[in-house]
Amino acid sequence: MEHRQLQWGNITLGYDLELQSEYLEYQERQAKTRTGVDLNNITKQNPRIYAIGSDRCPVETYKTYADHRPTRFSSGDHPFYLSTITHQKFPEEEEQWFLRAPVGINKLKDLMKVMARNANLPALSSGERMTNTSVRKRLCQKLLQNNVPDTQAVLITGHKNANSSNYRVLSNLQQKNPSNLLSSRLVNEGLKKLNLLARSIFNRSLNLNLFPTKTLPS
Incomplete structure (x- = not known):
């Protein structure tokens, strides 16, 4: 050990x-x-x-x-x-x-397990297993979730290279940001499609004389 x-x-x-x-x-x-x-x-x-x-x-x-x-x-x-x-x-x-x-x-x-129990860490209530290596895992996740580049993170964690760390887990905020981005993009694309559809319907209506133009008196 x-x-x-x-x-x-x-x-x-x-x-x-x-x-x-x-x-x-x-x-x-x-x-x-x-x-x-x-x-x-x-x-x-x-x-x-x-x-x-x-x-x-x-x-x-x-x-x-x-x-x-x-x-x-x-x-x-x-x-x-x-x-x-x-x-x-x-x-x-x-x-x-x-x-x-x-x-x-x-x-x-058992050091980490005892400290986690005494501190009443939320991870224990969810059934997560806490060991001494959990500290290193949490450090890796914290660095990556705060946008520290992989090449810098490995200098702190001691991994041989960025590929040897398999602790990349997205935080709730990191998952929410892409969701907002995708939702915003979908809304914009939907509005564009509705706009094109409305123009198409209007142009067809003109061709069918559904909206005849008034002739002005001479």
Whole structure:
């Protein structure tokens, strides 16, 4: 499981001087689809996520996580996901929240499912199966639905190419826009046909003298 192999050094905190913003950058590691042997199969640009200045800010969450990890347990080769302490349910803000041990693989597998249930996500009520890969799937859909070009989206999601992502699903708005376009086109075409039909009927009426013209007195 790739999440289990993630190390603390794979995600680094940086500062973008041009954008004047902090960010987190993912440093790619070897995976089953990218072993590092094929130089053409290496991500050309490390994906970043920037600070957004809210309580959902990923950078602030990362900093909080870093502050509550065990001391001297944040070297590059240490595991990213750690087990939580179990001797108390709600540790104090200044206390250590995690152990010097990686989180169990089964618990990590169920992480997304538990978060989705606790957040009462609407997808669960519709019977959708939520797994850790659901995050990547949702990211792909969100990018494509907001008209991010495929070539840019794969740089963020980590897919080899645009064809390897099969998460293209139209949002309701994206489905509505073509509907409006088609409806408008059909209405315009219908009006044109009615106009042509009305002209044809009028011309035939003239030929049949249904609308005789009045002769003016001399």
